[in-house]
Amino acid sequence: MIRRWYFLLTISFVIVVLLSGCFGAPLPENFSGGAGAGAPKEEIEKAQQELKSVDSQELPPIKEEVRQLHLIMNNLTGWGQLGKYLDESGSGWNTVASYLAGENNIVDRVYNIIEKIDSDTLKQDLEAFALAFSKAYEEGDVDLLILAHRIVHDLDYWVFNYETVSGGSRNYWGATITLEGDKASAKAVFKME
Numbered sequence: 001m002i003r004r005w006y007f008l009l010t011i012s013f014v015i016v017v018l019l020s021g022c023f024g025a026p027l028p029e030n031f032s033g034g035a036g037a038g039a040p041k042e043e044i045e046k047a048q049q050e051l052k053s054v055d056s057q058e059l060p061p062i063k064e065e066v067r068q069l070h071l072i073m074n075n076l077t078g079w080g081q082l083g084k085y086l087d088e089s090g091s092g093w094n095t096v097a098s099y100l101a102g103e104n105n106i107v108d109r110v111y112n113i114i115e116k117i118d119s120d121t122l123k124q125d126l127e128a129f130a131l132a133f134s135k136a137y138e139e140g141d142v143d144l145l146i147l148a149h150r151i152v153h154d155l156d157y158w159v160f161n162y163e164t165v166s167g168g169s170r171n172y173w174g175a176t177i178t179l180e181g182d183k184a185s186a187k188a189v190f191k192m193e
Contacts (some may be wrong), residue, residue: 037171039158043179047159048089048176050119058116062109063160065113069106069129070172072099073149085142096137106133121178125155128186135192144189150175151186 054062076082076096084092098105110130114123131150136144150173157170159178177184 010175011055013163029095033122038170039154039179044158044162047054047178048162050122051160053118055184062113062116063096063164065109066152066156066160069109070149070152071108073152077149078148082142085140085145093137093140094134096133100134100137119178121176122155122159124190125151125176125178125184125186128189129155132186147185147189154179
């Protein structure tokens with residue numbers, strides 16, 4: 001009987017550990033945003049106004065590119081993926097490296113978007129995303145990779161594709177300068193340069 005309880009307790013503990021690993025490593029206090037109900041309405045409206053300054057022919061491809069960057073980050077950091085960055089094989093970091101080279105170079109893709117946008121805060125957010133992504137690789141820093149994901153997540157769901165998002169997590173991380181100003185966790189990236 002004691003063995004059975006010990007077995008059940010051990011299995012329960014393992015399940016809790018595995019499930020908590022699916023949601024990502026804890027972030028340092030200055031990187032953590034709240035996964036609250038959503039972005040502030042007034043800030044979303046301001047961001048939508050800023051998007052109106054983008055050429056109407058350019059905006060749909062930009063929105064799609066931000067969506068694609070977010071999907072890449074979901075694949076790199078989503079459900080159970082973070083363990084790949086902690087194992088000795090470095091398989092996760094090899095995948096990140098592939099997105100820093102060649103046609104899929106995320107940094108180049110981001111700077112192509114920046115060239116087409118007038119908004120200073122959107123430019124800062126996109127640059128913070130690119131910097132966090134490349135620095136995460138350079139330093140082998142999982143927390144920076146998570147921060148890069150949170151920045152592009154908030155940009156996708158709460159700025160660029162606010163009206164069209166269906167399915168997926170609508171968490172709000174408070175990561176973008178566009179929506180959070182000086183309180184944004186994206187600001188921390190610029191302090192690392």
